[in-house]
Amino acid sequence: MxxxxxxxxxxxxxxxxxxxxxxxxxxxxxxxxxxxxxxxxxxxxxxxxxxxxxxxxxxxxxxxxxxxxxxxxxxxxxxxxPRPALSSRTVPPITELVRIEPVHLERLERQGVFTTGLLLEVTETPTRRQYLADQVDASTNDVLTWRDEAQMLNLAGFGSTDHRLLMQAGFEGLRDILAVDLPTFRAAVVRAAGELQLEAPSDLTLQGWWEQAQTLAEA
Incomplete structure (x- = not known):
């Protein structure tokens, strides 16, 4: 047997x-x-x-x-x-990251890391972050930057248009969301929507993203 x-x-x-x-x-x-x-x-x-x-x-x-x-x-x-659920849509590919050099993106793909969900998994601990940094010839700060943006991309119901909108509002990753209170976050996103001539997410959606960011920070 x-x-x-x-x-x-x-x-x-x-x-x-x-x-x-x-x-x-x-x-x-x-x-x-x-x-x-x-x-x-x-x-x-x-x-x-x-x-x-x-x-x-x-x-x-x-x-x-x-x-x-x-x-x-x-x-x-x-x-x-207790961990927040990821978006119900397919996990975003790593090609949606904007704060990463093309050479590092290519090396991540060679390592088999094709989605932001996988990126979050292989950067979950300091040991894993150091290992990945060594494999793709990057710094651990680089890896933390990719992880920060990937966490934002995996907020519930978050899509590519939302990514563009939050970048316009000055939120490049989860840490930027954590740096402001909910009213400030909401006002910045609504203002960015006007600048891009896009429909702003609902108050409930914005509140959900902000609260999920707090939960992820505490995990």
Whole structure:
């Protein structure tokens, strides 16, 4: 039985690599012991490996804010998780980042980091940030800047037009939102909407973004 599971894991590694997946492939320790677990592993880049790497899927993946059971019968993150849910849309690709040099963007893609959700995962701890910085020949301050903008891009219901709007209002990332109170944030975004001749987000949406930023800062 053990030998059979080992052969299945080896086959799983081969399939994932053919699909273009990068990252640590210690699949047995990650809970992937059969080919049947493959789709679950490929669609769950937030799955942590014991080696402090993540299984980085090349596909875009949907947020884990909803509870439920995956196709292989594994339960997704439940409603009791204190972390705010990501947007219900597909996680933004890293190409939406504007505060990153093209050379670093290309190197991130070579590392298998194709979405801002994956970027947030691989920069979650100081150790991971240093590791990623070394891999793409950047500074840890660079990595923190990318993470800051990625956190803003993953606010609930946040889209590319909203990104443009908040940049116009002077909010380049989560830290800029945290630096002001809610009335100041709301006024700046409404003013920027007028300058760009765009419809401003509703007060409820703006309040939600501001409050989520506070929650993320406390996490």
């Amino acid at each position: 053990v030998a059979a599971r080992g052969r299945s894991s080896t086959r799983a590694v081969g399939v994932l690599r053919k699909r273009g997946h990068a990252g640590a492939m210690n699949l047995p320790e990650a809970g992937v012991s059969t080919i049947a677990d493959l789709d679950w592993a490929a669609s769950a880049p937030r799955r942590r490996l014991p080696s402090d790497h993540v299984l980085t899927a090349t596909m875009q993946w949907e947020s884990e804010g909803r509870s439920g059971v995956t196709g292989t019968g594994r339960r997704a993150r439940g409603r009791g998780d």
